[in-house]
Amino acid sequence: xxxxxxxxxxxxFVLIPATAYGAQLALGALGVTLIYGILRFSNFAHGDTMAFxxxxxxGATVVLQSWxxxxxxxxxxxxxxxxxxxxxxxxxxxxDAGVYRFYRTQKAAPVIFVIVSMGVMFIxxxxxxxxIGPDDRRFADGERFIISAREFKEMTGLREGLALKTxxxxxxxxxxxxxxxxxxxxxxxxxxKSMRAYSDNEDLALLSGxxxxxxxxxxxxxxxxxxTIAGVLYGLDKSFKPFTYFQLLLPIFASAVVGxxxxxxxxxxxxxxxxxxxxxITYAWKKVxxxxxxxxxxxxxxxxxxxxxxxxxxxxxLLVIVxxxxxxxxxxxxxx
Amino acid sequence: MSEPFLIGRDxxxxxxxxxxxxxxxxxxxxxxxxxxxxxPNGAGKSTxxxxxxxxxxxxQGGVFLNGKDITKLSPQAxxxxxxxxxxxxxxxxxxxxxxENLEMGAFIRTDDIKxxxxxxxxxxxxxxxxxxxxxxxxxxxxxxxxxVGRALMTKPTVLMLDEPTAGxxxxxxxxxxxxxxxxxxxxxxxxMVEQNARQALEIADKGYVLVQGANAFTGTGKDLxxxxxxxxxxxxx
Numbered sequence: 001x002x003x004x005x006x007x008x009x010x011x012x013f014v015l016i017p018a019t020a021y022g023a024q025l026a027l028g029a030l031g032v033t034l035i036y037g038i039l040r041f042s043n044f045a046h047g048d049t050m051a052f053x054x055x056x057x058x059g060a061t062v063v064l065q066s067w068x069x070x071x072x073x074x075x076x077x078x079x080x081x082x083x084x085x086x087x088x089x090x091x092x093x094x095x096d097a098g099v100y101r102f103y104r105t106q107k108a109a110p111v112i113f114v115i116v117s118m119g120v121m122f123i124x125x126x127x128x129x130x131x132i133g134p135d136d137r138r139f140a141d142g143e144r145f146i147i148s149a150r151e152f153k154e155m156t157g158l159r160e161g162l163a164l165k166t167x168x169x170x171x172x173x174x175x176x177x178x179x180x181x182x183x184x185x186x187x188x189x190x191x192x193k194s195m196r197a198y199s200d201n202e203d204l205a206l207l208s209g210x211x212x213x214x215x216x217x218x219x220x221x222x223x224x225x226x227x228t229i230a231g232v233l234y235g236l237d238k239s240f241k242p243f244t245y246f247q248l249l250l251p252i253f254a255s256a257v258v259g260x261x262x263x264x265x266x267x268x269x270x271x272x273x274x275x276x277x278x279x280x281i282t283y284a285w286k287k288v289x290x291x292x293x294x295x296x297x298x299x300x301x302x303x304x305x306x307x308x309x310x311x312x313x314x315x316x317x318l319l320v321i322v323x324x325x326x327x328x329x330x331x332x333x334x335x336x
Numbered sequence: 337m338s339e340p341f342l343i344g345r346d347x348x349x350x351x352x353x354x355x356x357x358x359x360x361x362x363x364x365x366x367x368x369x370x371x372x373x374x375x376p377n378g379a380g381k382s383t384x385x386x387x388x389x390x391x392x393x394x395x396q397g398g399v400f401l402n403g404k405d406i407t408k409l410s411p412q413a414x415x416x417x418x419x420x421x422x423x424x425x426x427x428x429x430x431x432x433x434x435x436e437n438l439e440m441g442a443f444i445r446t447d448d449i450k451x452x453x454x455x456x457x458x459x460x461x462x463x464x465x466x467x468x469x470x471x472x473x474x475x476x477x478x479x480x481x482x483x484v485g486r487a488l489m490t491k492p493t494v495l496m497l498d499e500p501t502a503g504x505x506x507x508x509x510x511x512x513x514x515x516x517x518x519x520x521x522x523x524x525x526x527x528m529v530e531q532n533a534r535q536a537l538e539i540a541d542k543g544y545v546l547v548q549g550a551n552a553f554t555g556t557g558k559d560l561x562x563x564x565x566x567x568x569x570x571x572x573x
Contacts, residue, residue: 190443193432197440200429207423208486209415209444 006291008160012149013287018279019272020168020237023175026271027230028248030182030264031223031254037199037262037334038219039100041113046227047249048124051242052091053228054235055132057084058139065141073143074170075236084232088224096220104216121246128242136241140167155242167236178229179268182222186264191218199262245313251278254315258322260333269331274315282308339403340364341525342419342494344388346397350401356395357383359548363527365494365542369517370526372540372557374533374570380549381529382424382498389421389496390414401494416444420492424499424529427483430472437471437482441489449489456485459515477508481515488519495519497528513539532558534571537561545570 028050033286035043060080064070071079103116104241145151146169149161186192191214198205206212231245238244255274259266285303293299306314322330340437341365350357355379365371373381390411391441397463398407409417429437438456440487442449459465460481466474471482480500487495501509510531517539530536537543541555545566553566560566 190439193436193439194443196432197429197436197443200431201426204423204426204429205440206412207415207421208440209412209490210440 001293002159005158005160006288007160007293008152008156008158009287012160012162014276014279014283016162016164016168019278020165020171020233021279021325022272022275023171024230024234024237024271025248025251025255025275026268027178027226027233028252029271030179031226031257032252032256033262033264033267033333034219034223035228035262036256038195039104039113039216041110041117042253042261043223044114044117044249045095045121045124046223046252047245047247048121048128048242049088049092049227050231050234050248051128051240052124053084053088053224054240054245055128055227055242056087057081057228057232058132058137058235058240060084061139071142071209073166075140075142075167075224077139077141077232077236078170081229081232085225085228088228089221091124091332092220092224093105093217120318125242125246126256132242134242137235138239140236142166147150171233171237174229174233175248178226182226182264185222195219250312251275251315253305254319256320257331257333258329260329260331262334263329263331264334266329266331270329273330274318277318278311279312281305281314339400341367342388342399342401342527344394344397344399347384347387347394347399348396349387349392349394350383351392355390356549358387358394360397361546361550362397362554363388363544364532365525365527367493367525368379368520368523369541370520370528370539370557371542371544372536373527373529373546374536375546375552376538376545376570378424379546381546383549384544385496385498385527385529385548389419394454415490415492418490418493420487420490420495422480422483422487422495422497422500423472424502428471428479428486431470433468434471434474434482435467437486438463438489441486444490452489452491459488459518461573477504477512478514480504484515484519488524494525494527497526499529499531501530501532509535534561537571 028046032043032046035041053267057077057080060083061077064076064080069079070076099116099120103113120310146164146166147162149163186196194210195215195218197208198210198212219242234248250276255270256267259270259271282304287298289299328334343362345362347361348356349360361384363373363384373384375381383392386392388399390409394407398405400406401419406414406417411421429440432440438453439449442452462478463481465487466478471479473483484497484500501512504512513535516526537557537560541556543557543560544551545553545560553560553563555563
């Protein structure tokens with residue numbers, strides 16, 4: 001039995017990847033939950049908004065690289081991020097002015113907004129594929145590892161390696177910063193509080209003189225920012241492929257719903273819950289078990305509960321289980 | 337008698353494209369006075385007040401604040417003109433703290449709101465103790481205090497209350513009425529709709545008894561309480 005190696009293996013194959021993935025899901029789910037809380041509909045176009053933001057960032061990265069600009073050991077995409085965010089803000093504000101506002105002035109039912117957002121999803125989906133193509137694309141440059149498995153083994157003399165990719169480190173640091181800024185904004189600033197007030201009680205917010213169009217505009221800007229950052233971090237960590245981003249919608253929604261739609265804390269919690277569940281259930285436990293169990297009990301198979309092809313099933317099973325017992329999510333969410 | 341400070345004169349109207357609910361209804365309140373609208377269920381009490389606040393179409397007649405015609409203004413614009421409104425339900429931001437509720441009440445103000453907040457806390461000391469607690473966690477009476485406090489944050493000249501004592505215990509009701517009198521003493525006109533007709537008329541300078549959307553009796557609170565007809569029909573003898 002060798003617990004130290006077991007812990008290192010578990011950290012390397014489960015904890016670090018799941019934490020990075022969880023942070024990416026949490027950022028995505030925050031965007032979904034803000035739209036739900038403030039604009040009061042489930043935005044199906046969120047995954048493709050992330051794809052658009054990532055595409056815009058990749059475009060800016062390519063331009064920066066052609067100028068010979070680099071960010072040292074960090075990916076150039078981080079420098080390009082502000083351009084990607086600006087482009088995405090432009091796109092969602094145009095979409096709002098051209099599509100959603102029409103339904104808002106009609107006070108359309110939330111379900112109509114959901115269907116409308118599906119239409120927006122298809123348009124954005126097509127737009128991204130036309131502009132950058134449907135192929136898989138890697139755009140991470142700079143230093144690949146903060147700690148590589150080989151370095152770790154040499155440093156510690158352990159049999160198991162522990163690798164921390166630069167992109168994973170960046171994901172976690174950026175996510176913490178973004179979440180801290182978002183919560184500061186929502187809880188401490190006048191505009192942020194007016195957004196919460198509008199989300200809490202629309203009529204009373206109107207009576208208090210809060211301008212709904214301004215709240216909506218600021219919400220879209222924040223959501224575009226969150227979506228772009230989430231998309232770029234995911235793309236850096238794995239790769240950018242429009243179809244993958246479309247599929248990301250599923251775990252992101254599961255995260256937001258499990259946490260409680262409309263509740264930002266819930267979205268973060270949900271993101272990590274979904275990520276850990278997916279990774280833990282699709283991980284082949286053999287290696288860790290070999291280290292922790294007595295030799296006689298050594299498993300012969302991989303001890304993988306589900307193939308990774310079924311990872312989305314995990315999100316949805318979890319979603320169903322949570323909703324059966326807590327219909328508004330683990331944290332108090334709302335329903336419109 | 338001169339024109340009251342705020343008056344909805346000969347108002348006829350209803351919600352949306354629906355039928356008329358109010359018929360030539362007149363409601364007014366003078367500076368620093370308390371006016372109370374009472375009447376049986378479905379008499380259009382709340383509707384009359386909402387009409388004064390611009391929440392439904394006034395098809396005939398008009399609303400005047402300090403002599404100015406505000407009939408065409410939206411409720412939000414009327415808040416800017418100095419009217420405060422406390423709805424009967426959903427009148428606080430439940431997920432926000434008491435202090436944030438007050439801040440949101442003062443959203444349209446750009447000057448320093450500290451003094452006004454201090455006044456609200458002096459008026460409702462319990463709110464000072466609970467200022468960092470979510471308003472949704474408070475008791476019914478405390479929630480109503482938050483709701484009134486929120487409306488006071490704009491420094492209104494007229495405060496309109498839609499059944500402020502609905503669903504609170506008799507003791508809390510007395511306390512709320514005391515507070516409302518205190519607010520009126522600061523020079524703010526109070527227009528309120530009340531179910532508890534007798535208690536409300538006792539503190540009222542002016543009372544309006546509505547029946548089927550029209551004025552049935554109008555007079556000072558005392559007169560109405562003494563009027564045998566009003567007593568018989570609405571106050572239970």
